[in-house]
Amino acid sequence: MRILVAGRTGQLALELADRLPRDGHAVTALEAPELDLTQPDSLDRVVREVAPEAIINAAAYTAVDRAEDQPDVAEAINATGAGLLAAAAAERGLPFVHVSTDYVFDGRKGSPYAETDPPSPIGVYGRTKLAGERAVTAANPRSVVLRTAWVCSPHSNNFLRTMLRLGAERESLSVVADQHGAPTFAADLADAIARMLPRLQAAPAGSEAFGVFHLTGQPWTTWHGFAAEIFRQAAARGHRVPQLKAIATSEYPTRAQRPADGRLDCRRIAAIHGIQPADWRDSLARCLDVLSRG
Secondary structure, three states, X not given: OEEEEEOOOOHHHHHHHHHHHHHOOEEEEEOOOOOOOOOHHHHHHHHHHHOOOEEEEOOOOOOHHHHXXXXXXXXXXXXXXXXXXXXXXXXXXXXXXXXXXXXXXXXXXXXXXXXXXXXXXXXXXXXXXXXXXXXXXXXXOOEEEEEEOOEEOOOOXXXXXXXXXXXXXXXXXXXXXXOEEOOEEHHHHHHHHHHHHHHHHHOOOOOOOOEEEEOOOEOOEEHHXXXXXXXXXXXXXXXXXXXXXXXXXXXOOOOOOOXXXXXXXXXXXXHHXXXXXXXXXXXXXXXXXXXXXX
């Protein structure tokens, strides 16, 4: 298939550009200014020129704290632009995959969120991502909304790379221990999307292949638990290991509020697409090997 990926330098876009060609797909990955989600003319032109057979939206405004002060920009990219790109796909009868987030929930349920649970975002980022989900599904009946969380990879800025950098600089680190979720490696997301694509291409609108799905790593943990495993594995690769202190969210105030419990129930994607959550500890090991090589 010819596949258009919105986003080029983000974590997932980079992994998609690596993974999809292994299945014989031709990938065109673009971002602003070539493909600008805030410019409708840009979207129409790119889709017309690339003539894709599927579109994946891996682009987003993900600066959670900055979004509180730039709601219009976050809305333009995460909601309006996502909907317009989904509509461009719908005009050509193309399947559309849109990546979303656990931040569409407030984290107060007390158990993992299913796709049928009512969203209740508590910040601008979550609200704009939820608006994007709704715009996408309204515009394109052959769309998949794939919610995920705590995305990491060897690329770009993420929690894993931040921990390794700070661990090399400091004797001790304080890490939040009362926010619950699961790390998700971009390579695992890319693999899941690659496995879904052939069915999405063949499935008609209204098929159970489309709709909202959850996919994160497993098992669940906290940011502190994730950091502890990062440094446990990093130590075996010669990295310096700082002392870790578990703290409460209240001890690390941020501009935007985060969900205290963003665990996602991933059984639907397993039942319908046969995709099981990857063990993030194994994915972490592979990621650290990549970082150690280069």
